[in-house]
Amino acid sequence: MEKMCCPNCKTNKSRFYIIDQVPRAVKLSNDIESTHEMTVDSEKDPFFAPYSGPEYRVQCGLCGTIENPEQFIKTANLN
Numbered sequence: 176m177e178k179m180c181c182p183n184c185k186t187n188k189s190r191f192y193i194i195d196q197v198p199r200a201v202k203l204s205n206d207i208e209s210t211h212e213m214t215v216d217s218e219k220d221p222f223f224a225p226y227s228g229p230e231y232r233v234q235c236g237l238c239g240t241i242e243n244p245e246q247f248i249k250t251a252n253l254n
């Protein structure tokens with residue numbers, strides 16, 4: 176893992192939460208009374224674009240800021 180530093184508090188270089196992104200594709204069907212959520216296989220739906228978000232996000236263990244890992248790595252390389 177690369178060196179990281181919190182882009183917000185700028186003091187934390189050691190305590191982080193790694194938040195794994197586990198995307199779940201859902202389809203919503205809207206009835207008059209309510210909305211139903213159904214988990215689907217997005218690869219079988221030609222109109223469903225693949226997930227393109229980050230593999231994981233990072234939370235600072237001191238101030239609680241959540242950002243993509245690039246922000247933490249960039250801040251570490253500035254100092």
Ligand SMILES: [Zn+2]
Pocket residue numbers: 181182183184185186187235236237238239240
């Ligand atoms: Zn912080």
